[in-house]
Amino acid sequence: MTRLLAEFEQPEDLLAAIGRTRAKGVPIIDAFAPFPVEGLDQALGLADQKVNWLGFTGMVLGAMTGWFFQWYANTDYTLNIGGRPWLAPPSFTVLTFEFAVLLGGFFMFFGVLILSRLPKLHHPLFEIPQFRRVTSDRYFLMVDAHDDAARRFVEDLHPASIAEVEG
């Protein structure tokens, strides 16, 4: 597999190139941009909701943990204060919600990292000099140029530069 990295100067050029590449049937590996470009997900056909589901799962688990903990503490050692009920849902709501937020936040934060295989301090892409501008003002498309036709197609997209990704 030969991975080619094409550089574009405008986000619109990247989006147009993705459209042409998909129409042509050349497999796209990934696209890179300095900011979440609106329409990039649709252009690439990405519709992954995993992080949202992780957040939801974290919140459900957090709510269960929070509720269970308060229930357990009050069952294990009942504090009778003025005869008030020891199992008191109104009092338990606050911490139940807060634990839901805590676990939801943790699930999403670490979900993003794990699903994205981060932290990964070195990546073959960092060897390519022009890729340093990916966090500034350049947009990149990485395709699997398996044959000469695909390679010529990438050249036809008129990118600012083409580089081969090692490794």
Place this chain on the structure above:
Amino acid sequence: MNEPVVPVDKPMSHVGDEIAAIPLEYPRPVGWLAGAAGTLLLLLGFFLSATILFIAGVGIWGVNSPVFWGVAIMNYVWWVGIGNAGTLISGLLLLLNQVWRNALNRFAEAMAVFAIVCAGVYPITHLGRPWLFYWMFPYPAEMGVWPQFRSPLTWDVFAILIYLLVSILFWYLGLIPDLGTVRDRAKGRLGQVFYGVLALGWRGSARHWLRWKQAYHFTAAIAVPLVFSVHSEVGMLFSASQLPGWHSTFFPPFFVVGAAFSGFGVVTMLAISIRQALHLEDVVTMFHLDALARITLGLSMLMGYCYWWDIFNSVYSGDRYELRAVGDKLSGAYAWSFWTTQFLNVVVPHVFWSRRARRNLFVLFFVGLAVTVGMWFERYMLVLTTLYHGFLPSSWNYYIPTFWDWAVFAGTIGLFLFPYFLFVRFLPVSSIAEIKEKVFQIRQERA
């Protein structure tokens, strides 16, 4: 409304050039050193006064029967409020898709993190035996007792801790792409390694952006109600007690509004300071400051409504002790703090009806300061008016903060400002990627 909110007409690299250059080649090294040294002194003052406090005990403070909630609890509420507003400004405006938020959110979030640290420290300093603070946590104790989960005091421990953790996660998640920008601009090896490690190897992949965006928006969506719950719970610390002036269902929303209000005051001051010190006129525009001023004005009117609704509520109850608490508020021993609050929080922000005032940096800064100080006096008034005048004449007392009350308070300002100076020096102060995202969206809409 035709003013540029984000630098649309400049090249995409412009925002990054402006913001990412700051941590690498700090433009005002001398001023920064002076400020950092000054705040470091305050921070050392905090460690000193806290050590003396822990050795000598809370007796060196002015607290005594019946006023056991002195400056410590006022400052606790004050700092939580400032912190909560940081998340509110960042999260709520993100959910409302406000373009102008992106210049302000990063330093508002930093403000939230550092303010909540100050808030978290205060309850520990006001304990009689601070070394036993871990009793507040549910650990399997030998006696088999657990914390009282039906009390707002226990909710408080968790609320502050969870809020701190979630704020840090939210802040760091937003920082990762911008740390990548700083890493890629760094010329020296040290900068590349430092920011490279912090950026976790961010490379702007479309898949990573998709996940990042989901997590960022979802976390904002749950952080906003978290703020409401945390500050409502702070309000319930008061209203769960059965004391006149506090025992009211009105306290949770009242406190949430107050928190947002004080935070807008502090954010206005920070925005002006950062903008002027780092020449970020392109990023934090007059439009941003104008928007902050408008919101401050709106919240000020809401605060005024809250103060007088609170009084009406007490009067309408007809309870003689509630009525006495109202009397104390308006003309009691601490009435000066009530009227100072009214002046600073309700009267002063009305200068913002004038467009010229909203666009004058001095006026903006001083109104921000007035609001911040006014919100401090509000807590002074709320805590003391109820406590100094107990049910029996034997529990009447006039509380005066001592030198050590003020020393710890000044110290927490160092505890807030010194990390803030580090943040301004070493991290990107505004959200580069999000500003670019908005620039692109606006260009698309124009095209």
